[in-house]
Amino acid sequence: MTIRLSSGLCTAVVTNTGLGACMQYGHVRIYGGTQPLTADAPPASTLLARVSADGITPVPGTSTGGLELQGGAYPGELVLRGNWVIKGLSTGVPMWWRFVANAFDNDTSSPYLYRIDGEVGESLVLGTNTITPATSLVVASFNLIFPPY
Numbered sequence: 001m002t003i004r005l006s007s008g009l010c011t012a013v014v015t016n017t018g019l020g021a022c023m024q025y026g027h028v029r030i031y032g033g034t035q036p037l038t039a040d041a042p043p044a045s046t047l048l049a050r051v052s053a054d055g056i057t058p059v060p061g062t063s064t065g066g067l068e069l070q071g072g073a074y075p076g077e078l079v080l081r082g083n084w085v086i087k088g089l090s091t092g093v094p095m096w097w098r099f100v101a102n103a104f105d106n107d108t109s110s111p112y113l114y115r116i117d118g119e120v121g122e123s124l125v126l127g128t129n130t131i132t133p134a135t136s137l138v139v140a141s142f143n144l145i146f147p148p149y
Helices: 007-014 019-023
Strands: 027-031 047-053 068-071 077-081 084-088 096-100 115-119 136-138 141-145
Touching: 007 019, 007 115, 019 068
Parallel strands: none
Antiparallel strands: 027 047, 027 096, 047 084, 068 077, 077 141, 084 136, 096 115
């Protein structure tokens, strides 16, 4: 699969706001099933887990539970900062993820919300192949790379 940015995030990145700033203090939702064709589309699969800072339930519009990002070692690289923890909500095999910004996002269709979708193992490495409601695990790694050439 390919990393997919929502229309709202693409607009922000190419205008006056960087990707790291757009996604700062957001959180990641992990799903089973098939990834939507665009990050603007709603998921059609089960929400299995949420990734947040220290496993704290994220509160949109605040830094509570929000994930932090920082530049990586390479040009165009964005990596995790802090303690990203997976908290299971349902049982299933994680297939894809959606990183939502620090705003209310009810996963409906939207060309304005900031979102990044990707396949599990692509940019987001979980360290587990199955999620249950008892899952509480530190994320193995997260890095997005946008090559400068």
